[in-house]
Amino acid sequence: MKSSVLLLLFALAIYSCQPKEAVDILITHAEVIDVESGEILSDRMIGIKEGSIAFISDDYSRKYNATQTIEADGKFVIPGLWDMHIHFRGGEELIEENKNLIPLFTANGITGVREAGGDMTHQIFDWQKAIKEGTMIGPKIFTSGPKLDGPGATWAGSISVTTQAEAAKAVDSLASMGVDFIKLYDSRISRDAYLWILEEAQKRGIKTSGHMPFTVMLNEAVEAGLGSIEHLYYVLKGTSAEEQEVTNDVIAGKASFWGSMNRLMASTGEAQEQTTFNLLRNHNTYVTPTLFIGNTLTYLKEVDHSNDEYLNYIGNGIIATYQGRIRSALSANEAFTQMRIDLNNTFINLVPKLHKAGVQLLAGSDCGASNSYVYPGQSLHGELKALVDAGLPEIEALKAATINGAKFLEVNDFYGSLKAGKSGDLLILNDNPLEDISNTQSISSMVLQGKVYTKSDMDSMLESVRKK
Incomplete structure (x- = not known):
């Protein structure tokens, strides 16, 4: 003993x-x-x-x-939350106001952001460096640099692409800058230029993300390597039994983006939806629904935002950029306003279907200058709630703001989970x-x-x- x-x-x-x-x-x-x-x-x-x-x-x-x-x-x-769709933009006069948006992310527990194209690339690289070195508090920033579009693009700072040689040059230029992915936009880009960019990016192993011109079929974009689809307009197009006809009419100048929406909504079907969802899942194509901004912009006529608390933290220059969407909403006729409401409801209904089919979702707010009343930090929490309200389980919403973003950016060996x-x-x-x-x-x-x-x-x- x-x-x-x-x-x-x-x-x-x-x-x-x-x-x-x-x-x-x-x-x-x-x-x-x-x-x-x-x-x-x-x-x-x-x-x-x-x-x-x-x-x-x-x-x-x-x-x-x-x-x-x-x-x-x-x-x-x-894990810290990631907002997978934000913007820093607005020109030289708004650089400081954009920099002042960074504390709004960290104040809301956002530890990573995917910046989806703007006209402040050099400043963003400076902010990335300062955050990494600890001289500035902020989320880890992943950026696409300038968007790729056609001549006379809507967004300032975009790089124009019209030929395959220009597509290769643009992709190489972005790669040499050190961007984390490439963002494509659809305001002026041609069908051929869009597909050439995807081809050149895929050759070089560079991730892509973006909108899709309606001159391109969804399966063409996905099979060409589009890594993530921003917003649900393009998924909706893929679920329509009339996608080919709509595409042909847009190419021929007989139809427009907004003018096609009622036709697309009226021609969706379960079989075509499943085919599209399978396509997205099998190609590991991510989808960023951006429901919160959809809810916000759809009801600009009805909702008074003048007393929003976060207006106290947004620079007056950025607030002035909100007026473009506000004017458009207020001047829209009754038919267009109703179409936007129907479209918003259609997008909400798409989310649980995408999840059930095994499509990977990303949580993104689309906050930034010009996107009225969608405030950095706060809006990511709004997006999570919108996803759950649409029918996504809470754990799946969390995944969309954590591990899924890290997987898309191929940094999940270090980020995204505990x-x-x-x-x-x-x-x-x-x-x-x-x-x-x-x-x-x-x-x-x-x-x-x-x-x-x-x-x-x-x-x-x-x-x-x-x-x-």
Whole structure:
């Protein structure tokens, strides 16, 4: 008996002498949401060292030396949220106002954004560098640089492509800039130029994303390598039994984009929908529904935004750019207004069908100058709620704002989910987002690039850009 006690004391002495693992941040008693499996891992410790997760464990017998400890009993931990469709744009006079949008993302727990084309590429590269070096607080920014379009493009800064040689040159130019993906737009681009860009990007192994001119069939774009489809207009076109006829009429100048919408909605069918969804799934083509901006712009006539709290944090120059869409909505006739409402409802109904068919979805707000009342940070939470309201399970909405974005950008080896060896960018929530997706806003604290920001810190980020 005496020898047993001595052995136990000896073992305890050895254990007590073992060096404790040092971490920068230790989160204890957390409910960790695994966005890949959908499971909740209860009562876990998370150790973060130099911005990466050192471990996630339920072994409380092990002791650690932590510079900072966060007690998360009863709280839920998720990866930092990513907004997969935003814009920085508006010309030189709006550079500073765009820079001031960055705190709105971090104040709302957005730790990554996919910037989908604008006219501030060099500034964005500067912001990327400053954020990486820690001289500026902000989300990790992935950018497409300038959009690719045709001559006389709608958006300033776009690169014009008319020939295959120009397509190759444009793709090489963007690659040499160091963009993360290529964004195609459909305001002036020809059918041939669009397909040439996809061909040249695919040759070089560069991800693509974008709109699609109605002179192109959806299957042509997908089979040519379009990586993600922004908005649901183009998915709708693919689900129409009259897609070929509409395409021919647009090529012939007999039909227009908006003028085709009622015809497309009236000619969708279950068989064609399934064919289209299978096409998207089998080619691993992602879809960004952008429901929140659709809900917002569809009802600009009916909803008064003049007292929106976030107008206090948006520069007056950017607010002035809202007027274009507002004027269009107010001047639209009754038939066009009703078509937009019908279209918005059609898009909402498409979301659960896409999910059921196994199509990968991305959560994107489309916030930025010219997109009226769609505010950075806040609108991503609005998009998550819109996705769930449309019929998406809460866990799938979370995936659309975390792991799916990382997979699309091919950085899921480090970002998008909570695993040892991956990024320690995360949110600690007071309430369970799998019970109510609005709980993504019940942020207790955020870890970003190895630093802890309390809710008070995040509120200060917001206040730092409040207009005087």
